[in-house]
Structure formats: C-alpha cells, structure tokens
Amino acid sequence: xxxxxAIATTVLLWASAFVAxxxxxxxxxxxxxxxGRLLVAAVLLGALVAVRRPRWPDRGAWPRLVLCGVAWLGVxxxxxxxxxxxxxxxxxxxxxxxxxxxxxxxxxLFLGEGFPRTLLLGLGTAFAGTxxxxxxxxxxxxxxPWGVVLxxxxxxxxxxxxxxxxxxxxxxxxxxxxFLATVxxxxxxxxxxxxxxxxxxxxxxxxxxxxxxxxxxxxxxTTWAYALAHTGAGKLGATTYLVPxxxxxxxxxLLGEVPAALALGGGLLCLAGVAAxxxxxxxxxxxxxxxxxxxxx
Numbered sequence: 026x027x028x029x030x031a032i033a034t035t036v037l038l039w040a041s042a043f044v045a046x047x048x049x050x051x052x053x054x055x056x057x058x059x060x061g062r063l064l065v066a067a068v069l070l071g072a073l074v075a076v077r078r079p080r081w082p083d084r085g086a087w088p089r090l091v092l093c094g095v096a097w098l099g100v101x102x103x104x105x106x107x108x109x110x111x112x113x114x115x116x117x118x119x120x121x122x123x124x125x126x127x128x129x130x131x132x133x134l135f136l137g138e139g140f141p142r143t144l145l146l147g148l149g150t151a152f153a154g155t156x157x158x159x160x161x162x163x164x165x166x167x168x169x170p171w172g173v174v175l176x177x178x179x180x181x182x183x184x185x186x187x188x189x190x191x192x193x194x195x196x197x198x199x200x201x202x203x204f205l206a207t208v209x210x211x212x213x214x215x216x217x218x219x220x221x222x223x224x225x226x227x228x229x230x231x232x233x234x235x236x237x238x239x240x241x242x243x244x245x246x247t248t249w250a251y252a253l254a255h256t257g258a259g260k261l262g263a264t265t266y267l268v269p270x271x272x273x274x275x276x277x278x279l280l281g282e283v284p285a286a287l288a289l290g291g292g293l294l295c296l297a298g299v300a301a302x303x304x305x306x307x308x309x310x311x312x313x314x315x316x317x318x319x320x321x322x
Contacts, residue, residue: 031248038248040118040271042241044279046106047114049233053224055106056217058234061225063098063211065238066246070204073247079198082205086197089189090205097186098210104179111172115284118272119292120158120176126298127184135188147301154294157287203246269296 050058082090109117126147158173186206193202225231269292277283284292 028252031252035245035249035252036267036271038241038245040268040275042237042245043109043114043118043268043272044275045233045237045241047109047117047276047280047282049230049237050106050109052227052230053234054217054220055103055110056214057220057224058106058237059099059102060211060214060217060221061234062102062237062242063207063214065235066242067204067207067211069239069243070200070207070247073243074200074204077200079201081201082193082197086193089193090202091209092189093186093193093202094206094209095186095213096182096189098206099213100182101179101186102210103214104175104182108172108175108179111169111175113282113284114276114280115269115273115282116158116288116292117172117176118269119284119288119295120155120173121180121183122269122292123155123177123295123298124180124183124187127180128187131184131188143301147298150294150298150301152298154291154296154298157291157294200247207242 046058053061105117105121108120112120155173155177190202190206225234273284273289
C-alpha cells in the first residue's frame with residue numbers, strides 16, 4: 026500500500042508541475058522560475074539529508090553530478106518554463122515525454138547498449154508524433170511552434186541528465202545524488218537571481234514557487250526513490266506514461282485548455298514510440314536495477 030501511494034504521489038505531482046508552470050509562468054520569467062523552484066527544493070532536500078545522513082558519492086562522481094545537475098535540473102527546467110509560455114501544458118507534457126526515447130539513443134551511443142529494432146521503430150514513431158504536434162502548433166493561433174522546439178530542448182536536457190545519473194545510482198544513495206544535482210542546478214541558474222527578485226514579489230507567486238520546489242521536486246523525487254527501492258525498475262518506469270494524460274485532464278479542469286485534436290494524435294504516437302523502446306529497456310532495467318526513466322516534472 027505504501028509503494029502504491031508513493032507511485033501515485035510521484036505521478037500526480039509531476040503532472041501537476043506542468044499545469045503550475047503554465048499558470049505561474051505568465052508572471053515569472055523562465056530562468057527565475059527554475060531558480061526559485063530549485064532553491065526551495067535544495068533547502069528541503071538538504072534538511073532531509075541532514076537527518077538521514079546518506080552515503081555520499083565519491084570524488085570521481087562529480088563530473089557526472091555536474092552534468093546531471095546542469096542538464097536535468099538546469100537546462101530542462103529553463104527550457105520547459107520557456108516552452109510553456111508558448112504551448113499549452115498538455116502539449117508540453119506529450120513532447121517532453123520523448124525523453125525516454127532520447128535516453129535510449131544516448132545509451133546506445135555512450136553506454137554500449139546498441140540500437141535494437143524496437144529503438145529504431147520507437148524513434149521513428151515518436152518523431153512522427155512530434156511532427157504532428159509541431160504542425161498542430163503551427164496551425165493553432167494560441168500556440169507557437171517554437172514552443173515545441175523548446176520542449177525538445179527540455180527533453181534532450183532531461184535525457185542527458187538521466188544518462189549521466191544512471192551510473193551514480195549504482196554506488197550512491199539516490200537521496201544524496203538528487204540533493205547534489207539539485208544544488209548544482211540551482212548554482213547554474215544563479216545568473217537569473219536578479220529576475221527572481223524582480224518577479225517573485227506577489228505572495229501568490231511565491232506560493233507557487235514554494236509548491237513547485239516542495240511538491241514536484243523535493244517530495245516527488247523522494248517518493249520516486251522510495252518506490253524504486255521497493256519495486257521493479259521497469260514496472261515503475263512504465264507508470265510515467267500516466268503523466269501526459271493526467272496533465273491534459275488537469276489543464277482542462279484548472280486552466281480550461283485542451284490541446285488541438287491533431288496534437289493529441291501526435292501525443293498518442295509519441296507515447297506509442299516510447300512504449301516501443303521500453304519493450305527492450307524493460308529487460309535491461311530489470312537486470313541492471315536502475316530505471317531509464319528517473320523522470321522529471
């Protein structure tokens with residue numbers, strides 16, 4: 026029951042992040058939003074680390090930690106925040122969900138996992154879905170095709186970060202890795218400190234920043250680590266397929282926005298492409314004990 030609750034908490038919080046970013050992003054610039062969220066998460070995770078005293082990564086892990094923090098917590102967050110100023114939350118979630126496909130590609134290039142047929146099939150299917158979403162955005166007066174491009178940048182940042190993180194989890198406590206990567210991401214976003222001071226003045230805005238840092242970042246990553254320690258990695262990774270549909274439902278209920286029909290069709294193709302690549306990766310993750318989809322939101 027505790028594992029199911031942890032999984033449900035993680036998926037719901039990650040889905041809510043897309044909607045919260047879409048809402049508060051109108052008042053806080055992308056870099057400032059990323060920095061505010063990461064500072065809150067770093068403080069909360071730091072307090073948890075002080076209590077639990079996890080095992081720290083060794084010195085040789087720092088290059089990967091820096092890459093993980095800059096790419097996943099820095100580039101991903103800033104690009105996603107910028108993207109959601111141009112496209113709706115549901116569309117953003119569907120495009121960013123290409124992350125697992127890109128992770129599989131990077132693993133084939135840099136971790137020696139090769140390029141099985143399922144990967145090539147999934148890559149082609151997901152690419153077709155992204156093209157449909159881009160066409161839908163081009164024909165939608167409310168959307169901007171550059172938002173789709175920024176979502177792809179976010180997906181690449183996420184994929185690079187997870188591939189850098191994967192070897193770290195084999196020899197270090199997930200909480201310590203997440204905390205250090207969050208601190209690195211916050212440091213990388215410090216150039217936006219001036220924007221954060223200027224933008225985060227209203228109490229409601231500060232409240233949303235605290236929510237994003239405390240909920241989808243600090244709490245969701247902690248519940249994800251707990252679930253990962255008590256269930257199969259491949260099975261757990263598959264639960265992230267629930268994020269885009271949940272985002273569409275939440276965005277409709279809370280923001281009154283729904284992706285165009287063509288974008289929804291493209292999103293389904295993206296999900297099908299991710300599922301095709303996961304058919305191969307499920308075997309790998311069960312054998313290696315680390316999930317490719319160490320996720321986002």
